[in-house]
Amino acid sequence: MKFILTNIKVDQKLITSLPFDLSIQEVGSLNILTEDLKEIKNTTFHYSITDGYLKDFNKEVLDVQGQEESVISEISKTWPLPDNITGSFSSVIINKNTLNIILCNDPIGIYPLYYLKNIEGFFVSNSIILIGAITQCKFDEAGIVQRCIGPEFSNFGSRTILENCKRLLPGEYLKFDKNGNKILSKYDNTLYQDISRSSQDNDLHKGFWNAFKHELDYCLNDSKKVNIALSGGLDSRIVLGAIPKHKKIKCLTYGGRKNYETKIAYRLAKLKNANFKNFSQPDLYFPPVEILKQYTLQTEAVNLCSWLEILEDIGERSKEPILLGDMAEVLNGRNIKKFSSKEFRQTQFIRHQVLRKDYDFENSSKDSFENWKKSISYSHLRWYTEKRLSQFEVSISRQNLLKALQSDLNELFMRIEAHRLPYVELYVELFSWYTHTRMPMAKQILICSSKYRSYCPSMSLQILRLASSIHPNLRLNSRFMNKLFKESIELKELNKVPTNQAPLIPQNYPDFIKFPIWGLRSIIDQYLINRLVKSKDITKRYRLFKSINWAEVYQNSNMEKNLKAYFKNNHLGEVYFKNLLIQSIQRKNLIQWPFANTETINASSLNLEIDIIKAIRKDL
Numbered sequence: 001m002k003f004i005l006t007n008i009k010v011d012q013k014l015i016t017s018l019p020f021d022l023s024i025q026e027v028g029s030l031n032i033l034t035e036d037l038k039e040i041k042n043t044t045f046h047y048s049i050t051d052g053y054l055k056d057f058n059k060e061v062l063d064v065q066g067q068e069e070s071v072i073s074e075i076s077k078t079w080p081l082p083d084n085i086t087g088s089f090s091s092v093i094i095n096k097n098t099l100n101i102i103l104c105n106d107p108i109g110i111y112p113l114y115y116l117k118n119i120e121g122f123f124v125s126n127s128i129i130l131i132g133a134i135t136q137c138k139f140d141e142a143g144i145v146q147r148c149i150g151p152e153f154s155n156f157g158s159r160t161i162l163e164n165c166k167r168l169l170p171g172e173y174l175k176f177d178k179n180g181n182k183i184l185s186k187y188d189n190t191l192y193q194d195i196s197r198s199s200q201d202n203d204l205h206k207g208f209w210n211a212f213k214h215e216l217d218y219c220l221n222d223s224k225k226v227n228i229a230l231s232g233g234l235d236s237r238i239v240l241g242a243i244p245k246h247k248k249i250k251c252l253t254y255g256g257r258k259n260y261e262t263k264i265a266y267r268l269a270k271l272k273n274a275n276f277k278n279f280s281q282p283d284l285y286f287p288p289v290e291i292l293k294q295y296t297l298q299t300e301a302v303n304l305c306s307w308l309e310i311l312e313d314i315g316e317r318s319k320e321p322i323l324l325g326d327m328a329e330v331l332n333g334r335n336i337k338k339f340s341s342k343e344f345r346q347t348q349f350i351r352h353q354v355l356r357k358d359y360d361f362e363n364s365s366k367d368s369f370e371n372w373k374k375s376i377s378y379s380h381l382r383w384y385t386e387k388r389l390s391q392f393e394v395s396i397s398r399q400n401l402l403k404a405l406q407s408d409l410n411e412l413f414m415r416i417e418a419h420r421l422p423y424v425e426l427y428v429e430l431f432s433w434y435t436h437t438r439m440p441m442a443k444q445i446l447i448c449s450s451k452y453r454s455y456c457p458s459m460s461l462q463i464l465r466l467a468s469s470i471h472p473n474l475r476l477n478s479r480f481m482n483k484l485f486k487e488s489i490e491l492k493e494l495n496k497v498p499t500n501q502a503p504l505i506p507q508n509y510p511d512f513i514k515f516p517i518w519g520l521r522s523i524i525d526q527y528l529i530n531r532l533v534k535s536k537d538i539t540k541r542y543r544l545f546k547s548i549n550w551a552e553v554y555q556n557s558n559m560e561k562n563l564k565a566y567f568k569n570n571h572l573g574e575v576y577f578k579n580l581l582i583q584s585i586q587r588k589n590l591i592q593w594p595f596a597n598t599e600t601i602n603a604s605s606l607n608l609e610i611d612i613i614k615a616i617r618k619d620l
Contacts, residue, residue, distance in 0.1 A: 001034065017619055075093060083462070140162055157411030215460055227250045260500060285597060286559045300609060327456055339359055362424040393573040567607055
């Protein structure tokens with residue numbers, strides 16, 4: 001649901017010229033343009049709009065209206081929010097009396113919220129296309145280049161593709177007056193607080209599981225039906241197991257019916273007596289330009305085209321909820337890179353998997369944090385080579401691009417430092433949440449919002465605080481998750497089903513059995529892919545167990561035609577586009593390894609974002 005809040009006068013001609021079906025709500029001298037006026041919550045003292053969900057545990061679970069009043073009132077006077085408030089959200093709140101405006105989001109901020117003040121006025125929106133079209137502000141070349149360059153192909157910190165238009169930082173709270181003058185700025189730094197003991201002899205999983213089920217009770221309190229994106233992995237199983245028994249469940253997965261992942265997801269759905277449907281439209285991995293443009297306009301979140309297999313098949317939906325699994329991989333500590341690398345797991349298999357020895361962590365210090373910042377800066381700045389930057393048709397110099405990137409990284413470093421993390425290894429984890437989770441991973445939530453009310457309860461305020469307070473020694477090596485599945489009644493049956501990583505072996509088997517199987521399967525998969533690429537024979541087997549075949553994806557007969565259509569009006573640079581096209585053709589011909597095409601689709605969608613904004617401006 002797109003909206004924009006502004007203090008400028010908005011006439012009907014402007015509204016009808018926009019490619020959205022917008023209505024207007026006047027609030028004093030402020031105007032809210034929105035696709036759904038019912039989404040503007042009207043409480044005693046405030047108007048508010050929330051992407052995601054916000055709930056108050058101190059109110060009865062079915063008291064939806066009472067929760068709305070209570071939560072908005074709490075945000076207006078308290079930040080960070082107290083423990084009785086939960087949700088995964090970004091919110092705009094207007095005080096009816098003063099017309100002061102509050103912008104805020106949860107500790108990670110997967111739902112974007114943008115704000116801009118210029119000579120025209122003050123603007124707040126959840127759509128970069130809307131705010132870009134209406135304001136006529138210049139494009140930010142540094143922001144555009146960031147979206148085209150790894151490792152995340154995303155903007156960092158508060159930067160966007162529009163000059164002076166900022167995105168709310170993780171856990172940020174801003175208060176403005178009606179003219180857009182900043183009154184107050186605060187942050188939520190409540191992650192990783194009161195970290196538990198490292199002892200593996202504990203019952204933390206019991207409290208966590210009760211809290212997670214409680215979270216879903218409130219998250220789903222306004223719907224009798226619930227959809228869940230079920231991959232067959234452990235994170236979506238946790239969500240599936242926590243759904244209240246009285247809800248009517250439908251499990252959705254992308255991929256062919258014969259795919260191993262689909263078979264796993266089907267078994268899990270049947271254990272919960274849930275409806276199940278899989279979706280397979282391989283041509284949508286390079287979709288027709290009309291479809292890519294449609295989802296870019298609606299969600300600004302096209303990245304992994306697998307979701308189009310589901311969304312294009314179901315038609316229009318009355319917004320039922322859909323739940324997604326853990327975007328940040330918090331419970332298994334997979335983003336604690338030092339201990340999750342393939343080399344570390346292989347060399348330390350006996351010590352940590354078999355003998356279950358504790359991990360050794362380095363205590364934080366001022367020097368360690370400074371050294372870590374330097375290493376992160378270097379690892380990102382090195383992407384900005386002269387050769388890579390020469391692809392783009394921009395006027396900004398390499399020196400200023402590097403300066404902009406460092407400034408954006410510093411914003412994230414500031415947010416991380418404020419948490420006073422006890423261990424050096426946690427710097428990387430929180431940085432990953434602020435970058436990879438908040439941007440490319442979150443696009444899965446945002447694209448699903450085109451047909452559903454899309455939620456990720458694992459990313460909620462309550463669950464993030466709880467999970468991050470579990471000592472990393474307990475989260476690593478799936479220790480916490482194993483205990484959770486082993487001792488939680490609702491998860492025990494789901495634990496008997498294998499995962500995709502260790503096929504055919506039930507998940508509740510010991511690690512010293514599962515891990516060798518996982519390793520053997522990986523070796524065989526690697527051999528099969530190498531054989532396929534070396535032989536240039538697309539008919540050969542791609543993996544040991546049938547899965548999404550990326551080599552076949554690139555055989556789409558319309559791939560080149562569609563790619564050229566995405567860049568009919570090229571705003572990124574001819575050299576850049578030609579390199580994308582050559583790369584895709586070489587992957588089709590198995591000259592290059594047939595990786596997932598997310599970087600190509602990400603660039604194509606960005607080009608269409610810019611094109612849509614410019615086209616609207618021209619019409620206006």
